[in-house]
Amino acid sequence: MGALFKKSAKAITKISEIILAIELRVVGLFLGLILLFIVAGVTARYLRMPIYWIDELSVFTMVWLTFLGASAMTRLQLNFAITLLTDYMQGSVVKYIKFLAMLISALFGLALFAMSWVWLDPIGIIKAGFNAKEFAATSFNFLYTEYTQTLEWPRWAVMLVVPIFGINVFFHSLANVLETLGAVELPKRRIGAAEVSGAS
Numbered sequence: 001m002g003a004l005f006k007k008s009a010k011a012i013t014k015i016s017e018i019i020l021a022i023e024l025r026v027v028g029l030f031l032g033l034i035l036l037f038i039v040a041g042v043t044a045r046y047l048r049m050p051i052y053w054i055d056e057l058s059v060f061t062m063v064w065l066t067f068l069g070a071s072a073m074t075r076l077q078l079n080f081a082i083t084l085l086t087d088y089m090q091g092s093v094v095k096y097i098k099f100l101a102m103l104i105s106a107l108f109g110l111a112l113f114a115m116s117w118v119w120l121d122p123i124g125i126i127k128a129g130f131n132a133k134e135f136a137a138t139s140f141n142f143l144y145t146e147y148t149q150t151l152e153w154p155r156w157a158v159m160l161v162v163p164i165f166g167i168n169v170f171f172h173s174l175a176n177v178l179e180t181l182g183a184v185e186l187p188k189r190r191i192g193a194a195e196v197s198g199a200s
Contacts, residue, residue: 009183016075016175017187019168023072030065034058053150060148060158067165074105075172095180102176109169116163119143120156 037058044051073079081101086094121135125144128135132144146155178184 006183009178012171013175013178013184013187016171019171020072020075023068023168027065027069027072030061030068034061034065037061056148056150060151060153063158064161067161068168071165071168071172074169075175077176099177099180102173102180106170106173106177109166109171109173112166113163113170114166116166120159120163 037054041051041054041058044054070079086097089097119141120143121139121141124139124141125132125135128138136142136145143156143159144154147153148155148158175184179186
């Protein structure tokens with residue numbers, strides 16, 4: 001049983017590290033894209049040739065950047081935390097409080113993914129033969145019939161970041177829990193110019 005637990009813990013941590021590596025690259029890409037979109041928008045307005053869809057594209061990029069960045073920060077334990085209570089505590093009590101916070105975070109991620117599954121209802125849209133109007137008529141879920149204002153992208157595609165965020169936070173928080181329990185070693189990773197062992 002102990003060997004199975006350790007094997008599972010390593011697998012979860014590995015999944016979390018793969019997700020983190022992808023998130024960091026995508027976040028870096030989105031940061032560059034936002035800068036490019038803003039410069040292009042300002043330049044186009046200055047030349048009196050405004051690009052009407054670029055503001056919406058910038059907003060969507062920022063939304064995805066925020067969710068994926070927050071997920072990565074959860075794994076690196078760089079997210080915002082209120083330490084008013086733990087600052088006055090010492091030893092194992094702080095460890096247990098952190099463990100509880102990470103466990104709640106994992107449950108939150110799982111709950112968010114479950115609610116997103118109900119909201120997106122992939123089984124329902126498949127059963128409807130990907131016919132959005134038929135699906136909306138039977139389920140009163142109009143998500144697949146809606147499009148963004150200027151880009152006219154399917155709204156469900158933009159909203160996919162919510163379940164992605166949920167499942168990513170679940171794996172990241174679970175990996176943090178396992179590391180806190182000592183079930184797996186803290187990974188060494190390079191963030192920028194500094195090498196970080198586990199959480200910083």
